[in-house]
Amino acid sequence: MQTYFHTVIKDSRLKAGLSKVTAARLLSVSERTLASYENGSVGVDDEMAVRMAQVYKCPAIIYYWTQDNACGRMWLPKIDNNCCLSQNILSSFASVNAMQKDYIPQLVVIGQDNKIDGTEQGLFVKIREKGLKPLMKSTISLLFTAIKKADPLKNRSAF
Template sequence: MRKYYGDIYKKARIDAGLTQDQAEGMLGVPIRTLSAYENGKLLPHGELVCKMIEVYGAKWLWYMHLKENDPVGKRFLPDVRLGRLSSNVLRLQKEMADVTKINPTVVEVACDDEISEHEKNEWGSVHKEISELMGACAALLVAN
């Protein structure tokens, strides 16, 4: 049996101050099924995750659902550090400043529409900084 990352659904419910019994009624899901989601034995479908987000007030849940349980999300979504709004804003500001610093490199490498062999290391640094910026943007978007 495939194991899923179920702690995120449990955390969202607990953060909302709900018991499994309460969530069962609000989500229209049997408690046994809800427990299987929270224990990583079953993966909730997208529509149910949307309902969990609404019921639990957990805007971050969509991102973590995709990042932890979807193969495309695991591979391509940047890591996010979910934190307080103020720390998310400060991180975004820092990452924007870092990208501004590498802008000359971005322009230099991209101006000929090719990444040559000697530019690959530089482009790797660009890729890292942009990924960190995307993670900071995503963290701010999903902050409660």
């Protein structure tokens, strides 16, 4: 069952600057069907998620669609799509640094015999949770960072 994906697709359509009418036409669905997707009363299938990602020019839709099902929730980290580029870069740098310094040497030792034995299992789980998953999260976040041209009028104070 999709839990929050409907808000992602609506936000993505709005960020793409598309009205419901235009988006429905581009997706080859009725406005009513699109509204049902966006309010969560009808789930989106694989093909529609891909079309939405293409039409809205938002590849993150595929990630969120996958993350919003049981398998995705089990393995994919939740990312904050509202983080800024500099925050995502710093997070990625910290994750890469931790992997290089703390975890890669241990992974090399674990992987020398091409298996994870009982004595290595606990260490491998620690590396997966404390090293690999944060690295995956920061990398995915960086890939999906919304890069926008600064609007010089947006942050101007009123006189």
